[in-house]
Amino acid sequence: MYILEGKDLFVKFRTRRGETIALDNVSLGISDNESITVLGESGSGKTTLSLVLAGAQKPNKGEVLYNGKNVYKLKGKEYKEFRRSVQYIMQNPYSSFNPFKTISKSFRTVISQYKLARGEEMDKLIDEYLKMVNLDPPIKDKYPHQLSGGQLQRASLARALLLKPKIIFADEIVSMLDASLRVEIIDLLKRIKEENKISVILITHDIGIAKYFSEDYGRIVVMYKGKIIEEGLAYEIIKSPKNEYTKSLMESYLDPFR
Numbered sequence: 001m002y003i004l005e006g007k008d009l010f011v012k013f014r015t016r017r018g019e020t021i022a023l024d025n026v027s028l029g030i031s032d033n034e035s036i037t038v039l040g041e042s043g044s045g046k047t048t049l050s051l052v053l054a055g056a057q058k059p060n061k062g063e064v065l066y067n068g069k070n071v072y073k074l075k076g077k078e079y080k081e082f083r084r085s086v087q088y089i090m091q092n093p094y095s096s097f098n099p100f101k102t103i104s105k106s107f108r109t110v111i112s113q114y115k116l117a118r119g120e121e122m123d124k125l126i127d128e129y130l131k132m133v134n135l136d137p138p139i140k141d142k143y144p145h146q147l148s149g150g151q152l153q154r155a156s157l158a159r160a161l162l163l164k165p166k167i168i169f170a171d172e173i174v175s176m177l178d179a180s181l182r183v184e185i186i187d188l189l190k191r192i193k194e195e196n197k198i199s200v201i202l203i204t205h206d207i208g209i210a211k212y213f214s215e216d217y218g219r220i221v222v223m224y225k226g227k228i229i230e231e232g233l234a235y236e237i238i239k240s241p242k243n244e245y246t247k248s249l250m251e252s253y254l255d256p257f258r
């Protein structure tokens with residue numbers, strides 16, 4: 001039984017230049033405490049798929065079920081619980097924080113919204129979660145632009161974790177960071193997944209990142225032109241891809257660790 005499941009998802013965008021089919025009958029189920037990497041070149045539909053699954057983009061056809069219920073029909077308490085349980089971290093951390101609020105203020109907004117703590121307990125909670133992502137608590141008095149991209153991406157992870165989510169979508173979260181920081185953030189993501197027993201869906205166009213995150217036994221889902229063209233265990237997909245496109249993708253990749 002999946003906690004979150006997209007069935008036959010179809011998404012079409014109309015623009016001045018015509019129509020784009022961003023998702024073409026895609027189905028994907030996410031189990032408890034699972035890690036999945038969605039791999040594909042830019043424009044293949046990864047972000048659309050993750051937004052649809054996270055309840056942020058209603059598909060033209062198909063449905064998304066959270067514990068068996070259609071997420072686009074959830075109301076009241078059930079909707080709130082879904083919003084809390086499924087978190088989304090975007091590529092650009094500077095756009096996911098209000099530039100006029102300190103980190104502490106941003107965290108407090110979430111804490112009060114979900115009544116997670118009050119008064120002095122708020123500060124304790126903020127410090128606890130900053131430490132969890134290896135940030136120094138005094139950082140909370142700074143504004144987003146005073147932090148580096150890596151620090152701010154850690155902070156967005158901490159803010160998501162505050163809500164004790166069951167699923168975290170991480171959409172190209174390291175692609176804006178220097179190569180030296182990428183491994184650190186992916187390591188952090190892996191540790192957090194293990195410690196908190198959550199499902200993490202990492203979305204990336206980078207095979208190196210996909211490989212590093214999935215290790216051997218994680219699941220990789222390969223997307224191409226709005227479709228899932230191959231999926232399976234990381235080592236099988238990397239060593240012996242079946243699909244022609246996946247093959248060419250793997251052949252074009254030079255393993256820097258080899």
Ligand SMILES: Nc1ncnc2c1ncn2[C@@H]1O[C@H](COP(=O)(O)OP(=O)(O)O)[C@@H](O)[C@H]1O
Pocket residue numbers: 013014015020021022040041042043044045046047048049
């Ligand atoms: N809001 C939108 N309006 C119009 N076209 C869009 C929109 N979002 C995505 N697309 C198009 O849908 C396709 C898939 O995009 P996206 O899901 O962002 O892919 P990826 O994340 O893999 O780069 C692309 O062709 C993109 O241009």
Ligand SMILES: [Mg+2]
Pocket residue numbers: 046047048172
């Ligand atoms: Mg994208």
